[in-house]
Amino acid sequence: MSIIAAFVMATFTTPENISVNPKSMLWLLPLVAAISIVYKTTKLPKIRFVHFVKESVVLFGSIVIFMAITALVLCAFAWLVTE
């Protein structure tokens, strides 16, 4: 097995080191991007680059903003309960 193949195999057989901190929440962004792209692909019958990108970005923004609002509401609720 070549060194490159061994390196590639190793990256998929050992987990990354991700600590539990607020920064780790940023891992949701690539996933939201993937969801937006695939969802818009299934919804648009004809794909034109500019229109497709615009629709995907709008959906991406909507999801992120909605999640941020939900997080703020939950934070406020937790603060009210614990104070």
Add this chain to the structure above:
Amino acid sequence: MAPRSKEGHIMFLIIVGLMGWFVPGAGHLAINEKKHAIIIFVTIALTFATGLYIGSIGVINPVGAKPWYVAQLMNSPAVAAIGQITRTGDYPVYGRPNEIGQIYTSITGLLNLLCIVNAVYWAHLRRTGASGE
């Protein structure tokens, strides 16, 4: 091209669905939607690979995380092959990498299920003549 019989049409829908399951995007390729097929394949393959990169192949766990495994299986039958490798428990993964890896790989599985249903639906609409737009 001569119209298919009802049985032939059902068989075609099944083939479209199976193609979409075996290779993400292949269902759309079968109905001549090349752009859709390429976008779906690249997005799902990259996101799935990201999930495996973060959590290792240990996130595919048919023994300890069955509900996640069912969703992961929607990506491709190849996931079952990975599941056979990890079944022995030689690739343990815990904590945040496990969570993120499982979420990534399971969500891509569900996205692929959405694409399979979409490809079958469009294949059906084309026979009935409805535009579906």
